[in-house]
Every structure is written in C-alpha cells, then in structure tokens.
Amino acid sequence: MKRSHYYLLGLLVVAVILVSAVLFNPNSEFSGTDDGGGEAISEIDPNYEPWFQSIWEPSGELATLFFTLQAAIGALIIGYFLGSNKIRRERREG
Amino acid sequence: MHIIEGFLSPFWALIWTLIAAPFVVYGFLNIRRILRDDPAQRTMLALSGAFIFVMSSFKLPSVTGSSSHPTGTGFSTMFFGVGVTSVMSLIVLIFQALLLAHGGFTTMGANVFSMGVAGPFVAYLVFKAMIKARVRTPITVFITVFLAGMVTYVTTAVQLALAYGTFTESLVSFLTVFAVTQIPLGIVEGILFTIFVDYLERARPDLTEKVFPRRVKDEA
Numbered sequence: 001m002k003r004s005h006y007y008l009l010g011l012l013v014v015a016v017i018l019v020s021a022v023l024f025n026p027n028s029e030f031s032g033t034d035d036g037g038g039e040a041i042s043e044i045d046p047n048y049e050p051w052f053q054s055i056w057e058p059s060g061e062l063a064t065l066f067f068t069l070q071a072a073i074g075a076l077i078i079g080y081f082l083g084s085n086k087i088r089r090e091r092r093e094g
Numbered sequence: 095m096h097i098i099e100g101f102l103s104p105f106w107a108l109i110w111t112l113i114a115a116p117f118v119v120y121g122f123l124n125i126r127r128i129l130r131d132d133p134a135q136r137t138m139l140a141l142s143g144a145f146i147f148v149m150s151s152f153k154l155p156s157v158t159g160s161s162s163h164p165t166g167t168g169f170s171t172m173f174f175g176v177g178v179t180s181v182m183s184l185i186v187l188i189f190q191a192l193l194l195a196h197g198g199f200t201t202m203g204a205n206v207f208s209m210g211v212a213g214p215f216v217a218y219l220v221f222k223a224m225i226k227a228r229v230r231t232p233i234t235v236f237i238t239v240f241l242a243g244m245v246t247y248v249t250t251a252v253q254l255a256l257a258y259g260t261f262t263e264s265l266v267s268f269l270t271v272f273a274v275t276q277i278p279l280g281i282v283e284g285i286l287f288t289i290f291v292d293y294l295e296r297a298r299p300d301l302t303e304k305v306f307p308r309r310v311k312d313e314a
Contacts, residue, residue, distance in 0.1 A: 003292075010285040017278045041101060044259040044267065050100030057195035066193040067151045070186075074147030077140050085297050 096190070096205050097250060099198025106257045111203025117211045118184055121177030128174075138301055142170035143182045149283060150186055162275040164283040165246050168239030169290075171214040172221055173305055183210030204253050213246030231306050235291045236284040243283055247276045 041048055058066060102110070128135050149166025170179040184206050190196040197205050221238040251268035258264050295302050 007289050007292075010289055014282050014285050017282050021278065041254065041258055044264055048101075048258070050098070051104070052100035052198070052200045054099045054191075054195040054198060058193065063194050063196075067153065069193075070189060071148050071151040074144040074149075074151070077144035078148065081137060081141055081144075089297070 096187075096197030097201040097253065099191070099195070100200055101198075102201050102204055102253070102257055104200075106253070107200050107203060109203075110207045110253065114180065114203045114207040114211055117177055117180040118206065121179070121181040124174070124177045125181060128178075134300070138173050139178070142174060142178070143185065145169045145287075146182050146186050147189075150190075152279075162279055164276075164279045165209050165213065165243045166283065167209060167214050167246070168217060168235075168242040168283070168287055171217050171242050172235070172238055172291075176211060176214045176218055179214040180206060180210030204250075208246045208249035208253060212249040213242040213244075216245040217242035225306070231295065232288045232292060234306075235288045239287045240280045240284040243280045244276060 125139065128139060146166040146169075149164045151163070153163045165183075167179050167183060170182050184202075187197055187202060187205050187209065191198050191202065217238045220241055221234065224234040224237065248269065251265055251271075254268045255261050255265035291302070291306075295306060299308060
C-alpha cells in the first residue's frame with residue numbers, strides 16, 4: 001500500500017467516527033461533557049451550590065463565534081506553516 | 095474536560111492550583127529559553143499551540159449522547175514535554191474561561207493540572223519508552239496522543255470524585271460521563287496527528303529528527 005493510501009484510510013476512519021457520532025445523536029446540542037459533569041454532581045450531591053459564578057456568559061450565538069475564532073487562530077498558524085513549506089520545497093526544486 | 099466554574103470547593107481549587115503552578119513556571123522558563131536560544135524551534139512551538147487551539151475547539155457529538163472535545167496536547171508533549179504543554183493549556187483555558195464561560199477561573203488550577211500536567215506527563219513517559227524501544231513512529235504518535243487525551247479525562251473524573259460523594263461510587267459515575275465519550279475522539283485525534291507527524295518527518299526532517307531519530311531503512 002502506498003503512503004497516500006494509508007492517509008486516505010486514516011481519514012476514512014475519522015470520517016466514519018464523526019458521521020456515526022452525528023447519526024447517533026441528531027439532536028446533539030453545542031453543550032457537552034463539561035455540563036454532563038455538572039449534572040453528575042447534582043445527582044450525587046443535590047444540595048451543592050456553586051460558590052462562584054462565571055463573570056459573564058456569552059449567548060449561544062456568541063459562544064459559537066468564539067469557538068470558531070479559537071479554531072481559526074490555530075488553523076491560520078497551521079496553514080501558514082504548510083504554505084511556507086510548499087514554497088520552500090518549490091524554491092529548492094526550481 | 096473542563097470543571098465548571100464554582101464546582102470545586104475553595105480547598106480543592108487551591109490544592110490543584112498549587113500542584114499545577116510549578117509545572118507552569120518551569121514551562122514558562124523553558125519557552126523563554128527556547129525563544130532566546132533556539133529560533134529553529136519557534137515554528138514547532140507555534141504549531142504546538144495552534145494544534146491545542148484547533149483541537150480543543152472541536153466540540154463533537156459523541157456516541158453516548160453529549161458532545162465532547164479532544165485536547166490536542168499530544169503534539170506539544172512529544173516535542174516539548176510537560177512544562178511547555180502546561181503553559182499552552184493555560185493559555186487556551188484562559189481564552190475559554192474568559193470568552194466562552196467554559197471552565198472557569200476558580201477551577202483553572204484543576205483544569206490546567208488535568209489537561210496540561212497529568213495527561214502530558216503519562217503520555218510523555220510512555221512516549222519516551224516507545225522511542226527507546228524503537229517502536230515505529232506512527233504507532234508511537236498514535237498511542238502518545240491518545241493517552242494524553244484519555245488520561246486528562248480520567249484525571250478530571252478523579253478530581254471530581256475526590257471532591258464529591260464517596261470516592262469509588264462517584265469515580266465510576268464521572269468516568270462514564272467523561273472517559274467513555276472520549277474514546278472515539280481519542281482515536282480521531284490520534285489518526286490526525288499520526289498523519290501530520292508522518293508528513294512532517296518527510297517534509298521537514300530538520301524539525302523532527304531531534305525527537306524522532308531518523309532510521310535508515312524507514313524511507314522506503
């Protein structure tokens with residue numbers, strides 16, 4: 001098997017996991033295990049009162065924006081690196 | 095893996111902050127030294143942080159119902175070790191606590207410990223052992239990345255179990271919430287990093303050979 005075939009196989013597995021995750025929970029919300037932890041606490045100790053609240057909480061839309069911003073910052077750096085590698089290789093070969 | 099703001103008593107908040115702090119200080123000094131003495135490593139430092147940013151923003155629905163996200167700390171762990179990874183984690187956690195009300199400042203110490211110290215620590219030990227045993231690179235990367243994420247979630251479960259209810263009972267219930275949803279994500283994260291490191295080894299061996307010693311026959 002060629003190297004690119006291994007890459008494709010790997011990405012295929014990634015895709016299958018992600019798609020099946022969505023298929024299993026079509027109604028999944030943008031909240032998650034972090035809140036799940038809070039729910040588990042309420043079950044174990046129903047009297048627990050958090051002693052400190054978040055200073056502010058963004059609305060759902062805004063939260064999505066900030067999550068996207070976070071991913072964009074990372075993706076920008078990785079993309080810059082990949083691009084500069086390509087130029088570096090072309091200079092060497094050309 | 096974040097523990098929600100206010101969900102750890104001041105006692106535990108303080109304990110975890112005290113445990114995590116030395117790693118962060120050590121990592122900070124490490125980063126300063128790298129930036130000053132080793133400009134070639136700057137690229138890798140930036141990539142390490144970038145991956146943690148991207149990966150920890152991937153909130154994906156997981157098979158058990160709730161959604162969950164990978165930590166992305168495996169890459170940084172392999173190339174820079176625990177200290178640097180704890181600083182990177184702190185940066186991301188501040189971003190998320192400040193802008194997303196995700197995690198929090200009173201639980202910051204505990205979250206830095208699980209994501210930036212405990213996960214990377216275990217992963218780093220196993221990573222070093224695999225390098226020594228000359229395990230093939232893709233397998234080494236996959237296992238390291240997978241462990242960094244999984245151990246982080248197990249640690250969070252332990253932290254919550256220590257703070258709430260009877261330890262074993264609580265641990266089981268937190269583990270089912272956290273760790274089980276995390277396994278498919280760990281596999282996804284492992285595959286992505288395996289592919290990236292493989293690309294890196296071929297495209298920029300100058301950046302990887304320090305950590306992954308080059309083998310003569312591998313380049314078939």
